[in-house]
């Protein structure tokens with residue numbers, strides 16, 4: 001869908017305006033008495049219900065006028081306009097329209113630039129559907145026109161478009177079925193992101209073995225699909241500027257390995273690559289915006305399968321950091337491949353910060369549910385900045401503690417550490433403790449997206465998060481990088 005901006009409403013099949021209770025509706029231009037009365041009636045019928053829509057036929061500029069309810073002013077959040085814009089775009093698609101127009105609210109609600117971005121994000125992401133394997137595809141309008149009176153809000157539209165495309169890209173790759181998306185496929189997808197400032201390197205199995213990536217090669221050993229370490233270097237800033245390193249777990253399918261998972265919902269384990277997909281989406285958006293900053297994406301990708309070459313409970317492996325890990329459960333594989341990637345990222349790039357994304361622990365769902373991601377960090381400033389971006393983007397994260405007591409939970413009798421904590425205690429934090437052990441003192445934030453990376457039974461329904469992968473983290477980190 002193309003997005004165009006204009007300062008005055010032109011003829012359109014559907015003209016959408018936001019309404020809030022009985023407040024004056026602006027953006028409809030001059031209406032004849034009959035249409036004005038119909039609009040008032042529709043508004044009264046909607047009441048103050050968030051996401052309610054009322055359609056009035058007629059008016060001079062539009063075939064239809066759509067009123068979209070923002071709910072009560074006192075209950076507005078940073079997600080309200082995005083959420084309602086999703087409802088609006090879905091309505092336009094449902095009506096089989098090729099184009100529709102949305103009036104960006106001027107002030108009152110929030111800064112018009114913020115509203116404009118949220119409209120773009122909500123509309124674009126709501127119209128995304130994973131349907132590359134379906135013959136029959138749904139209608140998507142070709143054009144959304146935004147009426148913006150404030151010139152300063154126009155650049156925000158372009159930015160929001162690129163960021164939404166990044167999130168949609170992350171969703172699309174994450175939704176790919178495991179038989180169609182092995183680590184090598186993911187590497188090919190990464191290579192296709194084009195930008196003169198972007199370089200992609202892929203390290204294959206033999207080199208990984210030779211160079212001591214013991215976590216990645218152990219976990220990838222059970223699959224016929226070889227593991228890959230995908231590295232995307234984007235240098236848009238000064239050469240002397242230390243990069244931000246983003247690491248994303250990409251287990252293209254997680255059976256659990258020899259510690260095999262129960263069969264219920266095992267098909268969802270294609271989403272165990274969501275962290276890596278988030279990093280791909282971020283890099284795509286960063287490149288699309290030509291940001292003047294240095295970013296490195298590192299994606300360890302494996303398929304965790306039982307097989308003759310699989311690693312076993314009881315094994316002791318040596319990680320890239322040089323430390324050894326006792327394997328107690330082959331389903332706790334994410335921390336092993338991440339530990340390699342984090343150690344490599346720190347050693348190779350001396351980054352100013354490392355942020356990792358991983359569908360790491362079921363314990364995170366027990367602790368925080370499916371609408372808030374867990375964050376563990378060794379740096380208060382970094383954690384605070386991510387929390388601020390979280391508030392602005394409403395991609396919610398909640399920080400959990402990490403102190404020496406937790407570090408003690410992963411001590412092993414026979415190796416430097418073990419890949420499980422103690423029973424069911426603080427599983428998200430003991431996993432983070434394992435990652436912490438891979439690094440020296442670079443400011444680091446780990447974001448556990450096991451609950452939020454794809455829609456689950458208890459996920460809050462949002463029009464812009466249709467069933468499947470959510471692309472969580474793309475909008476969050478783009479805000480972080482630009483703030």
Ligand SMILES: [Zn+2]
Nearest residue numbers: 254331332333
């Ligand atoms: Zn696992």
